Structure formats: C-alpha cells, structure tokens
Amino acid sequence: MDARFSLLSAVLLMVATASAEAAPSELIADYYAETLAPTVSHSGARLIPTPSDTEGFDGLSEVVQAGCRSGICQGSCGTGCDLQKRGSYRDCLGGCGGGTCCCSVNHCDRSSLLGFGLVKRSDRSFDDFISPMTNPVFFEDPRTLTEARLIFIHHELPDFLGANSVQVYALQVRVALSKRLSLIATKDGLIYTQSPVLESGYADIAAGLKYNLFHRPEKGWLASVGFTYEAPSGSTKSLQGNGDGVLNVFSSFGMRLGSKAHLISTRGIRTPLDDSAENSVFYWSNHLDHQIGNRPAYVFGELNWYNYLKSASAFPLPLEGGDLFNFGSPNVTGNDLVTGALGVKLKPKSNMELGVAWETPLTEREGILDHRFTMDWIVRY
Secondary structure, three states: OHHHHHHHHHHHHHHHHHOOOOOOHHHHHHHHHHHHHHHOEEEOOEEEOOHHHHOOOOOOOHHHHHHHHHOHHHHOOOOOEOOOOOOOHHHHHOOOOOOOOOEOHHHHOOOOOOOOOOOEOOOOOOOOOOOOOOOOOOOOOOOOOOEEEEEEEEEEOOHHHOOOEEEEEEEEEEEEOOOOEEEEEEEOOEEEEOOOOOOOEEOOEEEEEEEEEEEEOOOOEEEEEEEEEEEOOOOHHHOOOOOOOEEEEEEEEEEEEOOOEEEEEEEEEEEEOOOOOOOEEEEEEEEEEEEOOOOOEEEEEEEEEEEEEEOOOOOOOOOOOOOOOOOOOOOOOOOEEEEEEEEEEEOOOOOEEEEEEEEEEOOOOOOOOOEEEEEEEEEEO
16 A cells, blocks of 8 residues: 555656646736737727737737736636637637637637527636546536546455456536536446446436636636535445435535646535435545646546545445445444545547546555546547
C-alpha cells in the first residue's frame, strides 16, 4: 500500500508543479492599458478593436484577453468571457456581435438539440477541462453539459471474496436545460460477474438535477450544487434494489491552474431513506490533470475518500461497498476507504473525450476493491 501511495503522490506532485506556470494575465492587462487601449474605439458597452489590433494573432487576441481578465466584459457578457483558443479572433466572436468581449458561447447561442428550446448546448467556457473518471456515479463535473457518456468498468474483487471480477456497462446522460440548470442521469447499466458472492443483473437507476451557482470563466473557476435519487430498481441478486432508495446531495468545484492544469473536487452525502437497509456515506473526490503540451491529451490523478457515517443491518458482513454498491453493512460506522487512480484522456474533438484509469485502494480497509480499470467515451452537444 505504501509503494502505491508514494507513486500516486509523486505523480500528483509533478502535475501540480508543472501547473505552477502562471497565466500572464497581469502582463496582458498592462499591455492592453499602455499599448492597445489608445487605439480602440468605444461602441456602447463594448470596445471595438481596430483591424491592426487583431491581425496576426493565433487564438484570442491580446486585447480580448485583457478585456476578459480586467472584468470590463461582464456588462456585455452575462456569463463572463470565454478565454479558450479555438482558432482565430473571428472564431472567438462567433455569434456575439463583435467587440473585445468574447462572450461564452452558451451566452450567445440560442439553438437547441431537439427544437422547442428544451435541450441547450454544453457550457463551452471551460472546454480545456476534462471530466473526472473514478467514483463515476458520484464524482460530478461542475459544468453545465449536454452529453452521453459510455462507461466500462473491470473491477477485481479481493482474495477473501474469491478474487473474481465484476464488469459494469453503463450509460450516463446529462442534459443542459438552461445556462445553469441541467438534468443528470448518473447510474444505470448491466452488471456481469463471475463471483459466487453476487450474480449478473441490472444496476439501480439514479437521476437528479445540478445547478451552476458560480460561473467565472474570466477567473478560471466555477461551482455547482445538486442532488440525485437512486431508486431501488436493480436486481437484488446483483446486490442492487435494496432499501427504499438513496438521496445524494453534493457540491462540485472546478478551477484552472495556470494554463495547462485543472482541479475538480466534489463532495457529498449519500443518505438512505431506509437506514436499516443501506449505509449513510460521506464522500470526497478530487481530480488533478495536466495537458501534455499543446496536444489534445491529458494525464491525471484522482483520490476518493469514503467515510461511513452509519451502520445498517441488511448485510451479514462489515463490508464497505464503495461507489457502486451499498450493502447496508453492520459495524462500519467511522470506517474510511480511500482509493487512488492514475489515468490518461484524449480529446480527438472539442466535444469528445476518451479516457482510461487504473484505481486501487490506498487504505488498509479495501472494501470489495482489489483494483479496477475504468474506460469512458463522452460525446457532447
């Protein structure tokens, strides 16, 4: 356990150190005030740069970056600025009507996926972020997204449970209903196993709502809150479908670190409606990534902490189920289960992610986890 923890800590330290390269926001603001501002004409609440100001720049022009960093764009962009480099100055303005303020795409875009204005586009203000992978049911991305996420999990059980494996095939769906509110369907799928402890069957179904409380693209951070309800709809032979369901309440925070790294942190409490059938659990999941140069590839590390708040009486063994299972085990109050993961993600397109992660327990208590491989494929609108 010590060797695995040391390896994970070393990787996370390297990522954090590499991300210490600060974005030159102060230099850009000074350049804007001293050099570009005198050449810019005013038009209402917006600043209109002359052609020479924007000519020759790749990505966003310095005048746009300076405007966003200084906060002058908040008046014309209700949701802030989009500082992501998507090709050219003209691309940055797309649909926003011109000016130095590159508004977030979801502020300017009024289109919807199926018509009727119901399904909105994903928030594009943080397109340089990637979604977390482990604790997949509860580790929620703070962004407002419209996406489908296919998940495959290969989960190895510890020796005392026969050292067999469990495979999970699942589909998550998230739908942006507005610039801040989204519907999230976080748990479903098929459980397939060779273990004598449980049989193959269907997982419970969980869904809920997420609301973006704070959205600060120009400062590089955002925060959301939400809830899900997990209905006892799964197969009891797969150790699902027990109790009267579980209410999960969570908060999620994301922040850009320098120009290439990102932090996402989610914490929440899972509260069963029948506390004799399922356990109450507090969890805290953290994700740190770093983009590899200018390539659409990222390396990342993740840590998940599960603290068992209350025991139950539905299961014969004092065994922690982690993220996918809630056994209702006795004598687990105060127990801690911590897992660590390392992974790689690719973004072949701006609206697509492909990822793989390896996860292992870092504490003496392992629950039902020996180690796990997780793969996901995300497609966004």
